[in-house]
Amino acid sequence: MPPFATVSVLVPAAGQGTRLGRGPKAFVRVGGRTLLEWVLAAFAWADEVRVALPPGVPPPPAAANVRFVPGGAERQESVARLLEGAGGDVVLVHDAARPFVVPAVVDRLLAAVAGSGAAVPVVPLPDTLIEPEEGRYGPALDRSRYALVQTPQAFFREVLAEAHQLARAEGRTATDEAQLVRALGYPVELVPGDRRMFKVTFPEDLALAEALARVWEERPE
Known part of the structure; x- marks a missing residue:
């Protein structure tokens, strides 16, 4: 990262955790801390951290660089609200449901975004990938052609703002910000993620997260 750049971390944490079945997901506890607390600790170095909370949920105690805003009905709306007040030259958008942030991955993202303006972490698919056919085993796909996308995702703030503006104008939704930026015709660089x-x-x-929390270090390699 250039020494003049500032970083805003945007954390959409307004999800209700329907599939998990434990209430708002960001407040589910793992290893003695909520998922959100894990995330806030991981980004304590950032110039600012902006968090979108579920409606009616009071803000928890947090450091001076953390700001809370009401979240939207969908993830994309929450990120748009977070982006409106962000002041960083670069924004990192990170899922509150990913409690374990590997610093080496963040370093790779910041180095990549400084040159490209948009970068996301990915990991290869480890399993056989098929297209099911009416509940039965279908054609196997070439897994080497695919990757799993993680967060945080890094963007120049102006680029992401333009991507959200275009998506609103076109009534288009996406499951992550990289899709919106790519729709601008803007290339998104890939960097190695971490499982x-x-x-x-x-x-x-949750069982996997509890096990990892027991051996997690402040600065994992």
């Missing part, structure tokens, strides 16, 4: 940065989505993910 420890998995997303807590299903009940069985």
Whole structure:
């Protein structure tokens, strides 16, 4: 990152955690801390951290660089609200459901975004990938052609703002910000992610998260 750049971290944390079944996901506890607390600790270095909370949920205690805003009905709306007040030259958009942030991945993202303006972490698919056919085993796909996308995702703030503006004008939604930026015709660079940065989505993910929390270090390699 250039020494003059400032970084805003945007954390959409307004999800209700329907698939997990434990209430608002950001406040589910793992290793003695909520998922949101894990994330805030990981980005304590940032110039600012902006968090979108579920409606009616009071802001928890947080550091001076953390700001809370009401979240939207969908993730994309929450990110747009967070982006409106962000002051960083670069924004990192990170899922509150990914409690374990590997610093080396963030370093790779910041180095990449400084040159490209948009970068996301990915990991390869480890399993056989098929297209099911009416509940039966279908054609196998070439898994080497695909990758799993993680967060945080890094963008020049102006680029992401333009992407959200275009999406609103066209009534288009996406499951992550990289799709919106790509729709501008803007290239999004890929950097190696880390499987420890998995997303807590299903009940069985909590067991994995609890196990990882027991051995997690402040600065994992």
